[in-house]
Amino acid sequence: MKLITWNVQWCRGCDGRVDPARIARVAREIADFDVLCLQEVASNFPDLAGSSGEDQFEALAGLFPRHTVVKGVAVDVLASQGERREFGNAIITRLPVVQVMRHLLPRPADPSVPSMQRSAVEVVLDTRSGPLRVTTTHLEYYSARQRAAQIERLLEMQIEASGHNSAPTPEKKGGPFQPAPRPASGVLTGDFNFPPEASMHARIEAPLGEEVPAYRDAWQLRHPGKAHAPTIGVHDKLQWPGPPFACDFIFVTEDLAHRVEDVVVNGETDASDHQPVLLELRD
Numbered sequence: 001m002k003l004i005t006w007n008v009q010w011c012r013g014c015d016g017r018v019d020p021a022r023i024a025r026v027a028r029e030i031a032d033f034d035v036l037c038l039q040e041v042a043s044n045f046p047d048l049a050g051s052s053g054e055d056q057f058e059a060l061a062g063l064f065p066r067h068t069v070v071k072g073v074a075v076d077v078l079a080s081q082g083e084r085r086e087f088g089n090a091i092i093t094r095l096p097v098v099q100v101m102r103h104l105l106p107r108p109a110d111p112s113v114p115s116m117q118r119s120a121v122e123v124v125l126d127t128r129s130g131p132l133r134v135t136t137t138h139l140e141y142y143s144a145r146q147r148a149a150q151i152e153r154l155l156e157m158q159i160e161a162s163g164h165n166s167a168p169t170p171e172k173k174g175g176p177f178q179p180a181p182r183p184a185s186g187v188l189t190g191d192f193n194f195p196p197e198a199s200m201h202a203r204i205e206a207p208l209g210e211e212v213p214a215y216r217d218a219w220q221l222r223h224p225g226k227a228h229a230p231t232i233g234v235h236d237k238l239q240w241p242g243p244p245f246a247c248d249f250i251f252v253t254e255d256l257a258h259r260v261e262d263v264v265v266n267g268e269t270d271a272s273d274h275q276p277v278l279l280e281l282r283d
Contacts, residue, residue, distance in 0.1 A: 001095075001127055001281045003035040005136060005189035005250055007274035010042040010087075011056055014236045014270040018050040024063040026271045031278055035125070036064075036092040037136035037189045041071075043086040044079055057090060067094050072102055072121025072136065089121050089136050089190070096126040099180035103157065105137070106149035113142040118150055120190075122157065124181050128283045129259075133161060133186035141193045151203055154188065158253070161186065162212040184213050187281075188251040191274065195245050196228045204251060215251035218279055222263040229265035229275075236273035250279045259283075 004027055011020045027036050041060070046053030061069040072089035079085045101122040107115065120137035137154065140146040162184040194200045201217070208214050219228050231248035233240030252260060261280040269276065 001035070001129075001132075001283070002031045002033045003037065003134070003187060003189070003250070003279045003281070004030055004033050004276050005037040005039075005248060005279075006276035007039040007138065007191040007248060007272060009040050009272045009274065010045070010048050010051055011059075011272075012048075012050045013272060016050050018048075018052070018054070019271075020054070020056050020059040021063060022271050024060065026269050027276070030266050030269075030276055031280075033278075034093060034095055034127075035134055037134065038090045038092070039088075039136065039138040039191045041088060041090045044083055045085055045087060057086070060090065060092060064092050067092050068097050070097065070100055070121055070123055072119050074104070074117045074119035074138070087116075088119050089138060091121055091123050091134065091136055093123070093125060093134075097123050098126050098131060099124040099182065101182075103153070105139075105153050107140075107146050108149050110143040110145045115140050115143045115146055118146070120154060120157070124183065131181040131183045131185075133183055135186060135188050135190075137188070137190040137192075139191070139193045147193060148200065148203075151200055154204070155206070155208060158184070158186065158188075158215065159208055159212050162208075184253060185255055186253050187256070187279070188215055189249070189277075189279075191248050193247055195247060196249075201249075213253035213255045216254050216257055218250045218252050218260050219246075219263045219277075221252070221257050221260045229267060231265055231275045231277060232273065234267055234275055235270040239273055248274055248277055250277055252279075252281075256281065 043055040074088035105118040122135040228246035230244030233244035
């Protein structure tokens with residue numbers, strides 16, 4: 001299975017041009033992917049640099065007509081003419097989507113800095129190796145307090161998924177109480193807004209109990225002892241004048257560690273201010 005995660009900066013490249021079609025083209029050039037996890041997808045935000053307010057969720061659905069596009073909206077606000085403005089994440093996949101769960105992440109008050117609502121979108125996919133949970137997120141940039149709370153919620157979600165495996169099945173089938181698979185085995189991707197050496201990175205990899213598989217950084221599994229290739233500040237020196245660094249990661253639960261075939265950061269594209277990361281999992 002091939003999975004790409006990418007913060008696409010509302011489909012805005014380093015040339016300042018907003019172009020969802022370019023995002024789709026570059027993603028296809030990187031790999032014949034099964035899953036594409038995107039952060040910073042916008043709809044009806046004309047004040048974003050380069051944007052005309054286009055519905056990028058709809059545009060991406062049109063660019064991938066044979067895929068399922070799962071929206072994971074974080075910011076959902078009223079615009080001046082009564083329509084909605086949306087900003088958040090998306091998962092695009094050609095695999096059957098067994099279940100979708102959309103999570104608004106914690107946002108404890110932190111009046112010292114600006115912030116926005118954050119979310120995680122979780123899907124259960126029917127893969128050749130069985131059900132697999134994939135979650136993508138974009139954690140708070142300015143507020144460390146909020147970012148820490150959001151990490152704790154992501155870990156709670158992993159514990160919940162492990163516990164749901166033992167839930168009883170209702171007598172009547174076909175209703176909303178009929179459980180869909182929510183396996184403990186999972187992949188967590190996104191823009192985490194911290195570097196690999198941060199304590200928050202270590203927190204995500206913390207043990208969660210004997211019955212709950214913990215997360216492991218797929219890059220470190222594939223490239224032990226090698227610094228993570230940078231995912232931000234590679235091409236866009238206007239926004240990121242300092243040295244490039246990594247803040248976009250793919251974590252896999254430890255039971256999937258032996259299946260990590262490769263993890264590659266594409267350092268060539270400048271279709272966003274972030275670089276896409278590719279994970280290949282053995283079947």
